[in-house]
Amino acid sequence: MLELTDRDQAFLEGEFGPGAELAMRIVAHAASTMGASQLLDVVGAHIDSCVFYGVAGLDFAERLRDGGATVSVPTTLNISSLDLLHPELYRGDEETRDYATRLMNAYVEMGGRPTWTCAPYHLPERPGFGDQIAWAESNAIVFANSVLGARTNRYGDFIDISCAVTGRAPAAGLHLEEKRAGTMLFRLVDLPDSLLAHDVFYPVLGHLVGLRAGIGIPIIDGLPSSTTEDQLKALGAAAASSGSVALFHAVGVTPEAPSVEAASRGGDVDVAEITPAVVAEARDQLTTRTDRPLRAVSIGTPHLSMEGFALLIGLLEGITVDADVDCYVNTGRDILAEVEQRGWLDALDAAGVTVVTDTCTYVTPILKRHDGVVMTDSGKWAWYAPGNLGVDVAYGSMAECVRSAAAGRVVRDPELWHGV
Amino acid sequence: MAYEADVLVGGEASGTVIRLDEPLSFWGGLDPVTGRISDSHHPQLGEDVAGRILVMPHGRGSSSSSAVLAEAIRLGTAPLAVVMHEPDLIVTLGALVAGYLYGSVCPVVVVDQQAYDALVADSFVRITNNGATVGVD
Numbered sequence: 001m002l003e004l005t006d007r008d009q010a011f012l013e014g015e016f017g018p019g020a021e022l023a024m025r026i027v028a029h030a031a032s033t034m035g036a037s038q039l040l041d042v043v044g045a046h047i048d049s050c051v052f053y054g055v056a057g058l059d060f061a062e063r064l065r066d067g068g069a070t071v072s073v074p075t076t077l078n079i080s081s082l083d084l085l086h087p088e089l090y091r092g093d094e095e096t097r098d099y100a101t102r103l104m105n106a107y108v109e110m111g112g113r114p115t116w117t118c119a120p121y122h123l124p125e126r127p128g129f130g131d132q133i134a135w136a137e138s139n140a141i142v143f144a145n146s147v148l149g150a151r152t153n154r155y156g157d158f159i160d161i162s163c164a165v166t167g168r169a170p171a172a173g174l175h176l177e178e179k180r181a182g183t184m185l186f187r188l189v190d191l192p193d194s195l196l197a198h199d200v201f202y203p204v205l206g207h208l209v210g211l212r213a214g215i216g217i218p219i220i221d222g223l224p225s226s227t228t229e230d231q232l233k234a235l236g237a238a239a240a241s242s243g244s245v246a247l248f249h250a251v252g253v254t255p256e257a258p259s260v261e262a263a264s265r266g267g268d269v270d271v272a273e274i275t276p277a278v279v280a281e282a283r284d285q286l287t288t289r290t291d292r293p294l295r296a297v298s299i300g301t302p303h304l305s306m307e308g309f310a311l312l313i314g315l316l317e318g319i320t321v322d323a324d325v326d327c328y329v330n331t332g333r334d335i336l337a338e339v340e341q342r343g344w345l346d347a348l349d350a351a352g353v354t355v356v357t358d359t360c361t362y363v364t365p366i367l368k369r370h371d372g373v374v375m376t377d378s379g380k381w382a383w384y385a386p387g388n389l390g391v392d393v394a395y396g397s398m399a400e401c402v403r404s405a406a407a408g409r410v411v412r413d414p415e416l417w418h419g420v
Numbered sequence: 421m422a423y424e425a426d427v428l429v430g431g432e433a434s435g436t437v438i439r440l441d442e443p444l445s446f447w448g449g450l451d452p453v454t455g456r457i458s459d460s461h462h463p464q465l466g467e468d469v470a471g472r473i474l475v476m477p478h479g480r481g482s483s484s485s486s487a488v489l490a491e492a493i494r495l496g497t498a499p500l501a502v503v504m505h506e507p508d509l510i511v512t513l514g515a516l517v518a519g520y521l522y523g524s525v526c527p528v529v530v531v532d533q534q535a536y537d538a539l540v541a542d543s544f545v546r547i548t549n550n551g552a553t554v555g556v557d
Contacts, residue, residue, distance in 0.1 A: 022520065025520075026513070026516065026517070029512075029516055030509055030512070030513065033428050033507055033509055033512045034507070034509060035507075048484060049487065051484065053447065053452075053484055053487045053488050053491060054452055054487060054488065054490070054491025054494070054495075055491065055494060056487060056490035056491040056493070056494045056517070056518060056521060056522075057487040057490065057491070059494075059521050060490070060517055060520075060521060063520075063521065138482050153509070154509065154510065155509075156482075156484060156485060156486045156487075156509070156510045156513065157484055157485075157486035157487040157490075157510075157513065157514070157517075158486050158487070158490075158513045158514075158516075158517045159486075159509065159513050214443075214478070214480075215478055215506070240482075241482070243480070244443075244478075244479065244480050288460075383461070384448045384482075386460040386461075387448050387449065387458050387459045387460045387461070388448055
């Protein structure tokens with residue numbers, strides 16, 4: 001039986017309006033689904049419902065808004081279906097554009113901050129260790145839990161805004177200390193240090209951990225303490241695509257995992273070895289084929305960080321994108337403002353790179369041609385794009401992506417996977 | 421045989437089973453316009469879930485799957501019901517919200533291993549008692 005406060009009850013009785021009442025009904029239903037006996041306060045929310053996947057999502061948002069619902073905690077908004085800063089990139093139909101615009105407006109009218117990014121953890125006001133939050137967007141969820149040590153369940157459409165409106169979430173799952181113990185241990189074995197230091201390894205590791213962990217909480221042992229936030233971001237995004245990973249522990253790297261014992265909270269875990277052969281197999285799964293023409297290169301899924309841009313700008317030196325290839329980089333508008341401030345836009349322009357904000361190249365019709373290969377440095381993009389867009393995909397490092405964009409065909413660096 | 425189920429979203433439905441060898445993320449995995457599986461990694465790519473009782477072990481992947489399921493329900497391309505072995509919030513919310521918006525019924529229920537094993541492909545299933553009973557012919 002769900003225990004409700006007087007304020008929760010007031011929501012359910014419609015005292016804050018019909019929109020807020022519906023939001024609390026959804027939170028309460030979610031609580032019973034998750035086996036929670038009470039709700040807890042959240043200090044922030046990240047909304048994914050603002051991307052248009054059909055009229056049902058719009059009907060729901062407008063039902064809430066028209067019912068007077070507004071957010072009661074600081075709330076950021078995920079990518080949408082449109083790039084408002086570069087509207088000319090949109091190649092979809094006008095009806096969808098209208099629906100998507102209405103959806104974005106509804107969420108802003110309810111008080112969401114128009115951040116339009118899937119990487120809200122790159123914003124300055126990101127949550128801290130132990131903060132209870134209600135985040136949607138699978139890569140943001142896994143980053144918040146694993147890297148920041150904040151606490152959120154895998155919230156998705158409808159429940160994200162419902163938590164934001166009520167300021168409440170079911171006291172269950174990853175909100176609770178005892179549910180955050182790692183459930184399986186992946187030991188990295190015989191992998192060269194040079195590979196562990198390289199960004200290209202992390203989407204592949206995430207991909208294979210996601211496939212094997214499913215809904216479990218993986219503990220990864222053997223990553224260097226120098227593993228960067230961007231590498232953990234790429235790992236988590238891939239693991240939350242091939243699997244349903246909402247939290248992982250990297251021993252000696254992430255905040256709840258000073259040791260294997262700490263990460264498992266002393267519990268028993270199954271052990272799997274990640275050997276060079278396992279890594280090579282996972283890497284190959286992220287490429288469908290490369291013997292068709294290269295049509296595009298897409299970098300920055302999830303949205304590229306400032307550190308990612310610094311790397312990209314360096315790689316673009318002396319590079320011009322081939323005339324038959326479109327090269328995109330996806331990022332948030334707040335990061336873009338910083339990129340502009342640093343004077344990097346000229347370098348991107350000069351090289352022929354197209355910046356996409358507010359959305360992503362695999363979510364919205366942006367690519368001009370689908371009859372060939374798209375190269376990406378993202379495990380998440382590589383996982384979803386063949387189904388979403390019908391393209392073939394080649395996974396590679398950011399440097400391989402840039403070189404391929406310039407060459408007009410997929411170019412590999414044979415040294416990259418040396419020892420695998 | 422009739423089995424007890426835990427009800428995530430109540431309702432009644434009957435139809436034939438489409439049993440998924442692997443869990444499906446509706447987002448990126450189900451085309452709500454056609455009702456067909458569109459995840460190129462899924463072993464049952466191209467199969468039609470519309471009007472079937474969808475059986476899968478648990479949910480998978482993106483947090484956008486709720487909206488895709490709700491949209492499929494709105495368009496009439498959704499499964500008649502979803503039966504899983506483990507509870508899944510994302511699937512639950514899609515069916516729940518579609519019910520609030522459109523008055524539609526798409527029960528989502530969870531069964532134990534014995535019942536799950538009995539839900540073989542193409543068997544005929546009746547979900548009754550507001551979802552609490554799953555009968556397999």
